[in-house]
Amino acid sequence: AQSVTQLDSQVPVFEEAPVELRCNYSSSVSVYLFWYVQYPNQGLQLLLKYLSGSTLVKGINGFEAEFNKSQTSFHLRKPSVHISDTAEYFCAVDDYKLSFGAGTTVTVRA
Amino acid sequence: DAGITQSPRHKVTETGTPVTLRCHQTENHRYMYWYRQDPGHGLRLIHYSYGVKDTDKGEVSDGYSVSRSKTEDFLLTLESATSSQTSVYFCAISTDRTGGFINEQFFGPGTRLTVL
Numbered sequence: 001a002q003s004v005t006q007l008d009s010q011v012p013v014f015e016e017a018p019v020e021l022r023c024n025y026s027s028s029v030s031v032y033l034f035w036y037v038q039y040p041n042q043g044l045q046l047l048l049k050y051l052s053g054s055t056l057v058k059g060i061n062g063f064e065a066e067f068n069k070s071q072t073s074f075h076l077r078k079p080s081v082h083i084s085d086t087a088e089y090f091c092a093v094d095d096y097k098l099s100f101g102a103g104t105t106v107t108v109r110a
Numbered sequence: 111d112a113g114i115t116q117s118p119r120h121k122v123t124e125t126g127t128p129v130t131l132r133c134h135q136t137e138n139h140r141y142m143y144w145y146r147q148d149p150g151h152g153l154r155l156i157h158y159s160y161g162v163k164d165t166d167k168g169e170v171s172d173g174y175s176v177s178r179s180k181t182e183d184f185l186l187t188l189e190s191a192t193s194s195q196t197s198v199y200f201c202a203i204s205t206d207r208t209g210g211f212i213n214e215q216f217f218g219p220g221t222r223l224t225v226l
Contacts, residue, residue: 009150045217090152100154
């Protein structure tokens with residue numbers, strides 16, 4: 001079975017500052033990884049996904065993530081955040097069914 | 111946006127009563143899923159369906175049952191609701207698993223269930 005650990009439950013950040021959300025997974029087989037975002041009172045929507053190929057994956061809204069097989073990590077980054085990026089972010093790994101991390105709440109302040 | 115609706119969007123019920131949540135899609139996707147979301151746990155899979163009348167259990171299936179009699183509808187039933195089932199429930203859909211791996215899942219808006 002696979003599992004996902006999001007290392008930070010809360011990340012406060014100032015507007016226009018960079019942000020990194022950390023995600024580690026456990027696996028002994030090939031993995032497919034995802035980051036989802038949940039805005040307040042909404043469902044989840046896909047930010048980006050890693051299936052194969054380049055380890056640097058670009059997603060929507062200026063987010064990107066880097067797959068690191070040796071460190072079993074898939075950290076999410078954005079160089080400059082906006083107030084509208086305030087949301088909860090979930091890392092997920094495909095083990096035929098998606099397994100989600102516990103989530104990281106990002107609060108962007110002016 | 112993917113055409114996924116959930117009903118009801120909010121429900122308050124009492125312990126011991128049966129509850130049915132409905133997920134309806136207009137995308138004709140093969141796979142449908144029910145998750146629950148609780149603080150500190152992320153989303154946990156309850157049940158999923160890979161076709162009409164084809165369902166399987168997820169990691170937290172105890173106390174829940176599902177049915178899928180049409181491609182577009184996936185019902186989640188709490189046979190006898192308990193306070194531990196107070197949660198936000200999300201439905202999701204996805205297409206066939208091309209290439210052997212999962213495709214993107216599209217999520218509904220959620221149903222907030224409170225069991226008193």
